[in-house]
Amino acid sequence: MSSSPESGWEPQPPKLLDGRLKIRHLVLIDALSRQGSVIGAAAELHVTQPVATRGLRDIETVLGVELYTRGPRGVVPTIFGEAFTEHARAVLAQLNQAGRHVLELTNADRGTVVVGTHLAGSNVLLPRAIARIKAEHPLLTVVVREGTPSTLLTELEAGRVDMIVGRLTAPSTPIITRIPLYDESVEVFAGAGHPLASSARLALADVGDHQWILPGVETSLRGELEKVFTRFGIPLPTQRVEATSYLTVRELLRETRMLAVLPSLIGRSDAGLTPLPIDLSTINHSVGLTVAADRPFSPSARALTACLKRVADEELR
Secondary structure, three states, X not given: OOOOHHHOOOOOOOOOOOOOOOHHHHHHHHHHHHHOOHHHHHHXXXXXXXXHHHHHHHHHHHHOOOOEEEEOOEEXXXXXXXXXXXXXXXXXXXXXXXXXXXXXXXXXXXXXXXXXXXXXXXXXHHHHHHHHHHHHOOOOEEEEEEOOHHHHHHHHHOOOOOEEEEEEOOOOOOOEEEEXXXXXXXXXXXXXXXXXXXXXXXXXXXXXXXXXXXXXXXXXXXXXXXXXXXXXXXXXXXXEEEOOOHHHHHHHHHHOOOEEXXXXXXXXXXXXXXXXXXXXXXXXXXXXXXEEOOOOOOHHHHHXXXXXXXXXXXXXX
């Protein structure tokens, strides 16, 4: 059938409010896009593979388009799948927040705020802000979830976290708002007893053949470090461990002669670590909040945000 203006017919949007589309369908789409396979999504949702397959088929029937291409290694979202996943996560986020908001209306001090964090925010800014908010609202619950930036963004979009605290490495978008709180530099750190700890001056070339702990390849800091090594014509250390957990990095630095790049505030706050005099001034980013642009904060989230801003203004700038 022609869809030209002369024919008098125009395609109509799918009817998503006629009762066929269920919330469980949106949950399935979120899981499929994260897991990349029907088997993985079914396992996560504790349903059988045929149930998940039937659910996907039902959604595609309602929408009238194919959301995923099927292959031997799993499923890949089509352009329709990518678009619908974004909307599904937005709806789920609103529903998650609605349930919590209703609960908080009974007593705002008894609410819950869920914070995602990665290295730059997890060991100085966030703990201090949590200490403050617990002093002001002792019955408020703060849930902290650590993860990679990309994983946490997915959690934020789906409403499973209220905000992310960490380095800001990209500008705001129509979907995501990034709020700078303070500027953070990074330095090369070693254990306090490392042979290089007393060095007055070092170049990156002097330590390129040492054992290193590097951030994971999924982090922006890893990419920036690789650029610095390339700029100085130094190959990436072959003797290396890759880790993003600060607890792991700290213990390795203390117990071995490895080197690692850490945010200055984190490394300098640990008496068991010492900064080495190596210039990494080209790596400098803001630390701040990443939030959903169109989602209002709950009372608990607003309270924690205020504490984070006060800590940044009064102690970290």
